[in-house]
Amino acid sequence: MKDDVTSFLPLSPAALHILLSLAADDLHGYAIMQEVARQSQGKYKLGPGTLYDNLQRLIQRQWVQELGRRPAGDDPRRRYYSLTSLGRGVLAAETARLAGVVREARLRLQMAKPRRA
Amino acid sequence: MLRPLYCCLLRLHPSGFRTRFADEMLSIFDHAAGRAAAFRLLLDGFLSLARQWTLRPEFWHELSSAPQTASDGIPSFYTIDPFRPRAGAVIHGLVLSAAVFCLTCFAIKYSWIRVLHVRIPEVQFDSPRSIQSNAGREASEKAPVPPHSVGKQSIAIPSASVSAVKAPRYDLPASIAAQNSFVQSPTTGTPESQVSSGTQPAVEVAGQPRRGLLRAPVKPRDSQPSPLLSRSVSHQPQAQQMKPQNATSEDSPSAKLDAAQRQRVIEGAIAKVKVHYAYPDVAQKMADALLAYMNSGDDDSVTDGEAFADVLTKQMRDVSHDAHLIVVYSRDTIPAHSAGATREILAPYQKKLEQNNCYFEKVTILPHNIGYLKLNSFPDPSICQPTAKAAMASLNHADAIIFDLRDNTGGYPGMVTLIAAYLFDHPEYLYNPRDNTTQQSWTRSPVPGNRLADKPVYVLTSASTFSGAEQFSYDLKMLRRATLVGETTRGEAHAGSWHQIDDHFGIGIPDTRPINPFSTADWEGTGVEPDVKVNAATALDTAEKLAEKKLQKK
Numbered sequence: 001m002k003d004d005v006t007s008f009l010p011l012s013p014a015a016l017h018i019l020l021s022l023a024a025d026d027l028h029g030y031a032i033m034q035e036v037a038r039q040s041q042g043k044y045k046l047g048p049g050t051l052y053d054n055l056q057r058l059i060q061r062q063w064v065q066e067l068g069r070r071p072a073g074d075d076p077r078r079r080y081y082s083l084t085s086l087g088r089g090v091l092a093a094e095t096a097r098l099a100g101v102v103r104e105a106r107l108r109l110q111m112a113k114p115r116r117a
Numbered sequence: 118m119l120r121p122l123y124c125c126l127l128r129l130h131p132s133g134f135r136t137r138f139a140d141e142m143l144s145i146f147d148h149a150a151g152r153a154a155a156f157r158l159l160l161d162g163f164l165s166l167a168r169q170w171t172l173r174p175e176f177w178h179e180l181s182s183a184p185q186t187a188s189d190g191i192p193s194f195y196t197i198d199p200f201r202p203r204a205g206a207v208i209h210g211l212v213l214s215a216a217v218f219c220l221t222c223f224a225i226k227y228s229w230i231r232v233l234h235v236r237i238p239e240v241q242f243d244s245p246r247s248i249q250s251n252a253g254r255e256a257s258e259k260a261p262v263p264p265h266s267v268g269k270q271s272i273a274i275p276s277a278s279v280s281a282v283k284a285p286r287y288d289l290p291a292s293i294a295a296q297n298s299f300v301q302s303p304t305t306g307t308p309e310s311q312v313s314s315g316t317q318p319a320v321e322v323a324g325q326p327r328r329g330l331l332r333a334p335v336k337p338r339d340s341q342p343s344p345l346l347s348r349s350v351s352h353q354p355q356a357q358q359m360k361p362q363n364a365t366s367e368d369s370p371s372a373k374l375d376a377a378q379r380q381r382v383i384e385g386a387i388a389k390v391k392v393h394y395a396y397p398d399v400a401q402k403m404a405d406a407l408l409a410y411m412n413s414g415d416d417d418s419v420t421d422g423e424a425f426a427d428v429l430t431k432q433m434r435d436v437s438h439d440a441h442l443i444v445v446y447s448r449d450t451i452p453a454h455s456a457g458a459t460r461e462i463l464a465p466y467q468k469k470l471e472q473n474n475c476y477f478e479k480v481t482i483l484p485h486n487i488g489y490l491k492l493n494s495f496p497d498p499s500i501c502q503p504t505a506k507a508a509m510a511s512l513n514h515a516d517a518i519i520f521d522l523r524d525n526t527g528g529y530p531g532m533v534t535l536i537a538a539y540l541f542d543h544p545e546y547l548y549n550p551r552d553n554t555t556q557q558s559w560t561r562s563p564v565p566g567n568r569l570a571d572k573p574v575y576v577l578t579s580a581s582t583f584s585g586a587e588q589f590s591y592d593l594k595m596l597r598r599a600t601l602v603g604e605t606t607r608g609e610a611h612a613g614s615w616h617q618i619d620d621h622f623g624i625g626i627p628d629t630r631p632i633n634p635f636s637t638a639d640w641e642g643t644g645v646e647p648d649v650k651v652n653a654a655t656a657l658d659t660a661e662k663l664a665e666k667k668l669q670k671k
Contacts, residue, residue, distance in 0.1 A: 029138075029141045047157070047161030047164070048142045049142075049168065053168060077143065079141060
C-alpha cells in the first residue's frame with residue numbers, strides 16, 4: 001500500500017493544495033478555491049477548470065470522495081468533497097517527502113552559508 | 118452576456134466531466150464578482166475545455182465507470198454517453214423528423230427534382246451493355262440523326278451508311294418512305310440492297326451494338342389491314358419477290374448454305390441472343406431449341422439464306438412467343454461500319470421535312486379560343502425543333518388545346534418529349550417502351566413563357582395512330598393530362614436492336630425492359646384506348662364540344 005502511495009509522488013502543486021485544503025474540513029469546490037488562495041497567501045490561484053480537472057483525477061484514484069449530504073439551505077448545485085483515508089495517507093507521504101526535502105535544503109543552505117560568508 | 122457563453126463552454130466539455138462538474142463550475146461563475154473575474158473564468162473554461170479533450174481521454178465518459186468486467190473476464194460493453202434526453206425533447210424530435218420526412222415526400226412528389234438538381238439514377242437491368250450502348254447513343258446524338266426508320270415497307274439492310282449512324286426509335290410517315298429514295302443504300306445505290314425485314318438496323322460496331330429500332334413484323338390484328346399495315350408488315354412476300362431479282366443480278370456466294378455455314382449462323386445467333394435478349398432464361402431455352410433442331414438435322418434441307426433466316430426466326434419464336442425476334446438474311450454482304458454518309462442520307466429527309474413544314478400540317482385557333490394542332494409525325498427534333506417551338510408558341514394563348522394525331526405515324530421520341538414539355542409545369546417522366554430510362558425520358562418543363570401547362574388537352578386518335586404518336590397519347594393519358602378522343606390506336610410499342618451475325622445474317626433482338634410506371638402492359642398489340650370512344654371522323658367535333666363544355670364550366 002505504501003509503495004502504491006509513493007509511486008504517485010511527488011504531487012502536482014494543484015493536487016497538493018486541494019488535498020491540503022480538504023484535510024481540515026469537507027469543502028465544496030468554491031471553498032476549495034478560496035482555501036487554496038488563503039493557504040498560499042493569494043499567490044496560487046486555482047481556476048475552476050484546473051480544480052475540477054484535478055478533483056476528477058483525485059476522485060478516480062479514490063483519494064477524495066464526494067459526499068452525499070450537504071448543509072440545508074446551501075446552493076443545491078454545490079457538492080462537498082472530503083479526503084479518504086487513502087488520500088490522507090498520500091498527503092502524509094507527500095508531506096513527509098516534502099519535509100525531507102526541506103530538511104535537506106536547510107542543511108545544504110546552512111552548509112553553504114559559511115562558504116559564502 | 119458572458120454567462121451564456123460560459124454555459125456553452127461547459128456544454129462543450131466531454132460528457133463525463135460535464136455531468137459531474139458543470140453545475141458546480143456554473144455556481145462558481147455565479148459567485149464571481151466583476152467583469153474581470155468573469156473573463157478570467159471564461160479563459161479558464163477555454164483552457165479546461167482544451168485540456169479535457171486533448172489530455173484526458175480517460176475522462177470523456179462517465180467518471181464512475183471503472184471498466185466493468187463481465188463474469189468471464191471479458192470487458193462488458195458500456196454505452197458511450199449515458200445522457201438521456203428528456204421525454205419532451207424526444208417528442209419534439211419525433212415531430213420534427215416526421216415534418217422533414219413529409220416535406221421531402223412532398224418535394225419528390227411535386228418534382229422539385231429539377232430545382233434541387235437531384236439526378237434520378239437511370240434504371241439499368243443489364244448494366245454494362247446498356248451503359249455502353251447509352252454512351253454510344255449519346256455520342257451519336259450530337260451528329261444529325263438520319264431517318265432510318267423511314268422504310269416502313271422496306272427497310273434498308275444495315276448498309277454502310279445506314280449503319281453508321283444512330284437509328285431513331287420511331288418510324289416516320291409511310292408517305293415519306295414510299296417516295297423516298299434515301300432508304301436505298303447510298304453506297305450501292307441499288308434498291309435491291311433493301312431487305313424488307315422490317316428491321317431497323319443499327320449495326321454492331323466493334324462489339325458494341327448501336328441500338329436501333331427493330332420493327333418486327335406485327336401480326337395484323339384485324340382482318341382488313343390498312344394500306345399502311347400491309348406495307349409495314351408484309352415483309353415476307355416482298356422478300357420473296359426480291360429474291361429472283363437478286364438471284365439474277367447478284368453473284369451471291371452464300372446463296373447455297375452448307376452445313377458449316379448453317380452451324381456458324383446458328384452459333385452466332387445463339388451467342389447474340391444469350392448476350393442481348395432481355396430475358397436470359399428464355400434466351401437459354403431458345404439456344405437449346407436451336408441446337409436441338411440443328412442436331413436433329415431439321416435444318417439440313419434449307420440451303421437458301423432467306424428461308425434459313427425464316428426457319429431460325431420461327432424456331433426462336435416458337436419458344437419465346439416474342440414476335441420481335443427476327444433473323445434477317447441479306448444477299449448483299451453487309452458492309453462493315455463506315456462513317457461519312459450521314460449527310461447524304463439526311464439531306465433528302467431534311468428537304469422533305471422542309472417541304473412539309475415538318476409534318477405540322479395545321480396549326481390554328483378554333484372558335485372559343487381552342488388551339489388545334491394537326492401533327493402527322495413526330496419529326497426529328499434536331500431539324501424540326503424551331504418549327505415545333507413556333508407551332509406551340511402560336512397556340513400559347515389558347516384556352517384549350519387539341520392535338521390531332523389521327524394521321525400521325527410516329528417518329529422520334531425526342532419530339533414527343535419536346536412537345537409534351539409544353540403541357541407540364543414540372544419535369545414529367547414519359548414512358549417509352551423501346552428504351553431504358555434516360556435524361557430524354559423527362560420533359561424539359563416548365564418551358565419559359567409557356568401558358569399551356571394547365572390548359573385542358575385533347576388528343577384525337579384513330580386506328581392509324583401509330584408508334585410515337587401512341588407513346589404521346591399513352592403517356593398523356595396515363596398522366597391524366599389529356600383526354601383521348603377517337604379510336605383505339607394501332608398498337609405498336611416494342612422494338613429491339615440490330616446485331617450482325619456475319620456478312621449476310623443479322624438478328625433483331627428486343628433487349629430492353631424499361632419499367633412501365635403506369636401499368637404492367639403497354640399498348641403493344643392492343644393499342645391505346647381512348648377516353649371517349651367515337652369514330653375518328655367525328656373525333657374533332659366531339660373534342661371541340663368537350664373543350665367548350667369544360668371552358669364554360671370555368
